[in-house]
Amino acid sequence: MLGWLLAALAVLAQGGTATSPGFSCWKRCGSRWFLCSWPPHGPTSDTSYLLTLCYAMPRLCQQFKAGARTTYTLKHHHIYVLTNVTAWVEARWGDHIHRTPNLTLYLNKAVKMDPPPTTMPFTKTGGRLRLQMPRSSCHHGDRPPQREARFRMMGNSSWTQVMCETVMDEDDSVICTLGGDSAFEVQLRHKPSHWSSYWSDWSSSIFIPEEILASPVLSYQLGKLGRDGQRVLRLSWQQAPKEQGDVTYTLRVRMPVCRCAKLAEEDAVVLGGEVMAHNLTLCGAEYEILLTAANAAGPGPARQLRVPAEQSADLSFKDISMDGGTMTAQWEAPSPGFAYCFEQQPLPGAPKQGICVQRDFPAESIHVERVPAPGAWEAPACYRLAVHSWAPVRGWSTFALQHHYASNASLAVPIRINASAGDDAAVLQWSPSPRAACPGALAKYLICHAAEGDNVTYGEADAAASHYTLQNLQPGTAYRVGVWEVTGESEGTCGAWWHFQTKALGAQGAVWKYNLKYLGILLGLPTMAAIYQLSKKRACRLLFPPLPKPMGSKAIQFATGEMNQGQHRPGFVEPSERFSPAELLLKELNPGKELTDTSTWPGTPQPGPGAEELAAACQPGGQKELPFAYRRQEVPSPVGFPLPGSTSCTTHPPSEEEEGEEEGRHELHQPLVPIALLISDKPIIIRDEEG
Numbered sequence: 001m002l003g004w005l006l007a008a009l010a011v012l013a014q015g016g017t018a019t020s021p022g023f024s025c026w027k028r029c030g031s032r033w034f035l036c037s038w039p040p041h042g043p044t045s046d047t048s049y050l051l052t053l054c055y056a057m058p059r060l061c062q063q064f065k066a067g068a069r070t071t072y073t074l075k076h077h078h079i080y081v082l083t084n085v086t087a088w089v090e091a092r093w094g095d096h097i098h099r100t101p102n103l104t105l106y107l108n109k110a111v112k113m114d115p116p117p118t119t120m121p122f123t124k125t126g127g128r129l130r131l132q133m134p135r136s137s138c139h140h141g142d143r144p145p146q147r148e149a150r151f152r153m154m155g156n157s158s159w160t161q162v163m164c165e166t167v168m169d170e171d172d173s174v175i176c177t178l179g180g181d182s183a184f185e186v187q188l189r190h191k192p193s194h195w196s197s198y199w200s201d202w203s204s205s206i207f208i209p210e211e212i213l214a215s216p217v218l219s220y221q222l223g224k225l226g227r228d229g230q231r232v233l234r235l236s237w238q239q240a241p242k243e244q245g246d247v248t249y250t251l252r253v254r255m256p257v258c259r260c261a262k263l264a265e266e267d268a269v270v271l272g273g274e275v276m277a278h279n280l281t282l283c284g285a286e287y288e289i290l291l292t293a294a295n296a297a298g299p300g301p302a303r304q305l306r307v308p309a310e311q312s313a314d315l316s317f318k319d320i321s322m323d324g325g326t327m328t329a330q331w332e333a334p335s336p337g338f339a340y341c342f343e344q345q346p347l348p349g350a351p352k353q354g355i356c357v358q359r360d361f362p363a364e365s366i367h368v369e370r371v372p373a374p375g376a377w378e379a380p381a382c383y384r385l386a387v388h389s390w391a392p393v394r395g396w397s398t399f400a401l402q403h404h405y406a407s408n409a410s411l412a413v414p415i416r417i418n419a420s421a422g423d424d425a426a427v428l429q430w431s432p433s434p435r436a437a438c439p440g441a442l443a444k445y446l447i448c449h450a451a452e453g454d455n456v457t458y459g460e461a462d463a464a465a466s467h468y469t470l471q472n473l474q475p476g477t478a479y480r481v482g483v484w485e486v487t488g489e490s491e492g493t494c495g496a497w498w499h500f501q502t503k504a505l506g507a508q509g510a511v512w513k514y515n516l517k518y519l520g521i522l523l524g525l526p527t528m529a530a531i532y533q534l535s536k537k538r539a540c541r542l543l544f545p546p547l548p549k550p551m552g553s554k555a556i557q558f559a560t561g562e563m564n565q566g567q568h569r570p571g572f573v574e575p576s577e578r579f580s581p582a583e584l585l586l587k588e589l590n591p592g593k594e595l596t597d598t599s600t601w602p603g604t605p606q607p608g609p610g611a612e613e614l615a616a617a618c619q620p621g622g623q624k625e626l627p628f629a630y631r632r633q634e635v636p637s638p639v640g641f642p643l644p645g646s647t648s649c650t651t652h653p654p655s656e657e658e659e660g661e662e663e664g665r666h667e668l669h670q671p672l673v674p675i676a677l678l679i680s681d682k683p684i685i686i687r688d689e690e691g
Contacts, residue, residue, distance in 0.1 A: 209245030212300025258341030284310035382438030
């Protein structure tokens, strides 16, 4: 026993901590009770434990019997807590004795803190987790507690443990490097900085969502400014991914030209993560919209949207006037308000801060704004003038909006006159007015013209026009003309200052007559030549029809029956019959008989004596051959008989095509006389093939 005491005192003299795995003695922060615990040894039912404490000052030891328990509670006033102590535990069962390693402590500093809370705020940027931890009551002195963190990615089972850095401020800020922007599960623990203190238990898990690295994708639709002086801005964005956890959206609305300090608190709107669209009611001023998405890890980058100022609206001032270097604008309030902002913006140019007036005013009240600006109004320029009012119920609305072109220049427009367009028209041309670039400043152009001694005639042109045509003018007449700009403040007067004269009609008419005569000659000659050529060709065809062509004709034609081999062939010069050649060449007709018949036209062939034989041959069943005069000579057949060379007879009437062919054949062949040469017993007939 004395040897063990001397060994313990030697350890205390060296200082430091002699750790013993599983054996500890500590107290809670602010408590006076110490709890010592150790792991079990030996059989559970037969083992007894003895706790021994040996102090450095005074040099003595204390023993406490714990029985079969593995824990023992020490009271504060029964032990020495302001000195170093060496403690150990002996386990006895039967003849066996087991002693734990020595544990050296300074009992008053042997504190074990409670686990860190999980409701503390935190942020995470670039993989660095920053937590706002409340200061513990056990913290004394300048040295902050030590902190550790262990983390793992969602779905992973292995932990990664890191030391955290403590920043001393109003609340202890702890920065732990997690090494990524993904979602993590994190647990924390801490301990006082004294060497005798103990690490607290691990806290409950804190779920750190994925960082928001990109601003929301924002789309919008902007409505027109209504008569109530407001317009609706509809915003929409995409839903955040699930890895980012619970996301909230913050909309901040800012008017750069009218920043009234007391009204800035009304410009922030916080929306839940399930919201993906929102409508904002704006006035006609320029706005800056900031949309920020934030989760437990912190806010992401803001998405900025610039809403341009309204440029045109039916909300005019009652009166705008210039007096030297001072501009006076008069407007009327259609509804009561608590503050208003008057802005005058040069266009183009950087936005200027408006005049914010915070005072109540009733409805239908008249207000006059005077803007002294020595030298600012001397150069011609376009200004956008507007009055915006604020009320708690409706917010911001525009009461008056108008563009004003500040210039002392005359409204008369320099023009160029082109009177050569015609004897009754003239074209006026001018350069675009600078007022046309100022929205709403130039309403239109007024054109007036008059002849000497006549009344003035007026016309109008759009503000974007650069020319105008005067029509229905008198030729050779002197005119006066003028082009004037019409603005919202002007009365629309016009004066005819510029002089011009239209062309005389006489000289121009003679030129036109000469041109028409020359054009008629050029076009008449080719037309007459074409008509002459067409008439000549048609007259030739009618007066001189073409003669038949002997080309391709059949000079010799033999009857089929005569080609039989069994017949007797006469000699080459022996005639087969005795006949007069004149009978074959021409058949005389009785002129008196033809003229006395009134049923036929003169020259129409009539059936001859052989017609009866031909008619009998064409009766059904008749096989009688034609006479020799028709069979041997190919002369035109009589009317009603088949053509030469036909082997059969038909009883149906001829068709229209057959009649046409027959008529053509009579026209071509009737005046011709077949020529027959008898060089054998067969007559040779020469005639046209095309007939």
